[in-house]
Amino acid sequence: MEVNRLLLMDSSPLGRDGDSTKKIMYTVILTLLPALTVSVWMFGWNAVRVLALTSIFTVAVEALIARFVSYRIDFMDGSALLTGILLAMNVPANAPWWMLLVGALVAVVIGKQVFGGLGQNMFNPALVARVFLLISFPVEMTSWPLPGAVDGTTGATPLGLLKTEGLGALAGTHLTDLALGQVGGSLGEVSALALLLGALVLFYKKYITWEIPVTFIGTVFVIAAVFNGINPQTYAGPLFHIFTGGVFLGALYMATDMVTSPLTFKGKLLFGFGCGFFTMLIRLFGSFPEGVSFAILLMNAVVPLLDKYFPDKRFGMVKNG
Amino acid sequence: MAEMALLIVGAIFVNNVVFTKFLGICPYMGVSKKLDTAAGMSMAVAFVLTLAGAITYIVQHYVLVPVHIEYMQTIVFILVIASLVQLVEIVMKKTAPALYKALGIYLPLITTNCAILGIAILSVQNDFDFLQTVVFSFASALGFGLALVLFAGIREALDLRQVPKAFAGAPIAMIIAGILAMAFMGFAGMVK
Numbered sequence: 209m210e211v212n213r214l215l216l217m218d219s220s221p222l223g224r225d226g227d228s229t230k231k232i233m234y235t236v237i238l239t240l241l242p243a244l245t246v247s248v249w250m251f252g253w254n255a256v257r258v259l260a261l262t263s264i265f266t267v268a269v270e271a272l273i274a275r276f277v278s279y280r281i282d283f284m285d286g287s288a289l290l291t292g293i294l295l296a297m298n299v300p301a302n303a304p305w306w307m308l309l310v311g312a313l314v315a316v317v318i319g320k321q322v323f324g325g326l327g328q329n330m331f332n333p334a335l336v337a338r339v340f341l342l343i344s345f346p347v348e349m350t351s352w353p354l355p356g357a358v359d360g361t362t363g364a365t366p367l368g369l370l371k372t373e374g375l376g377a378l379a380g381t382h383l384t385d386l387a388l389g390q391v392g393g394s395l396g397e398v399s400a401l402a403l404l405l406g407a408l409v410l411f412y413k414k415y416i417t418w419e420i421p422v423t424f425i426g427t428v429f430v431i432a433a434v435f436n437g438i439n440p441q442t443y444a445g446p447l448f449h450i451f452t453g454g455v456f457l458g459a460l461y462m463a464t465d466m467v468t469s470p471l472t473f474k475g476k477l478l479f480g481f482g483c484g485f486f487t488m489l490i491r492l493f494g495s496f497p498e499g500v501s502f503a504i505l506l507m508n509a510v511v512p513l514l515d516k517y518f519p520d521k522r523f524g525m526v527k528n529g
Numbered sequence: 530m531a532e533m534a535l536l537i538v539g540a541i542f543v544n545n546v547v548f549t550k551f552l553g554i555c556p557y558m559g560v561s562k563k564l565d566t567a568a569g570m571s572m573a574v575a576f577v578l579t580l581a582g583a584i585t586y587i588v589q590h591y592v593l594v595p596v597h598i599e600y601m602q603t604i605v606f607i608l609v610i611a612s613l614v615q616l617v618e619i620v621m622k623k624t625a626p627a628l629y630k631a632l633g634i635y636l637p638l639i640t641t642n643c644a645i646l647g648i649a650i651l652s653v654q655n656d657f658d659f660l661q662t663v664v665f666s667f668a669s670a671l672g673f674g675l676a677l678v679l680f681a682g683i684r685e686a687l688d689l690r691q692v693p694k695a696f697a698g699a700p701i702a703m704i705i706a707g708i709l710a711m712a713f714m715g716f717a718g719m720v721k
Binding site: 277318321322325331336340343489493494499502505506511512516 | 679686687693696704705708709711712713716717718
């Protein structure tokens, strides 16, 4: 019986399209181009440097592992490159090279290959690396270069300011700046709209579905609106919360990772809700200004339980059958 | 009331027994292969931990302190906890034989679960009153249960993945525990 349960699949008709893993990976990378363009435009050559280094490091680490294992690893299948790019989007543009190397090692080795490589990991590799870097090198990970500023000028992110200085410090920040990306932050935190633009292609290709991003961003919006409604002097508004930090990057590109998100409809709704809930819990009450990466990692851990206890109703399925 | 809520949230998430205090690691590794045994173990620990919290409070404040033998705390607490576990074992054998069988060796092992002794000693160190001690003990047990059930779910899913031979079993379990501990650091600072 045990084996039977393990091999359970959907019933026919089973459609098959021509998209290979490789094609999906490179498509996702292409859809990140608008956001990457904004990052490079904001942070200049530093952004290019970080992007190039993390991409080279992750692919190189994977290629190195491929040399030493008995099974086959296709290190050019785009998954390592995608991890590298997502990692670049999760660090500040002035991150030193050794930090990026450590990040690439953690992402590829601890995040992915020890689980058996592509499709076997339980946690999003780029986020494992980001959280690892954030708690190991908190100073380097939170001194953000300001977009368009003179070389070497750093400042806090809007969320960081909100945590340390209170809402008053944000008086000069406009919502359009936040949406377009005119704020300090890691490469991928800057422009919510550019990320959404790229993600539209993913929705069209059905690589990602609406459940997780909508519930994730929706939950952040609702919780922020409630607190803002109760006390507008202390708590920032809902639009501020969804456009700052990594909410869009997390909701569209990290939480929707095919391998580490739930398979079922109810599971996805709960997953998105959990991500939004923990994000806001950490933002409002924690000591870290930003909670997206922690929230998604935490929810990655719940995925097996969600898949197990919230199955889709199959055609003809009887309760307790 | 708000103070109690903070105490509960703190014990479950912020200062999770397993992920931030690193107490009770052996049942965490040992009983997390299957979800039902993990759930059973969590309940057994919740029961024992809450009772142990209450009884060690009474022992501390009405026996150890009045006769000035606080230095006997560790030994006395271990004795109290060990006899308590024996009691739970006898009751469980009669009332829930299936659970008793499923827990097997791990039920007597609660005796040596450092989480229980640890929480009892922490309650004394933090100068909790009786109600706080009981609530803190129970919430800590919930945190332990949360960690154990989460981990058991992951390990069950792990059976379907092709983990390399060198990492299969305990090594990958350790790595996952590490990643979970990192994720739980996100709760840092929520409770002072």
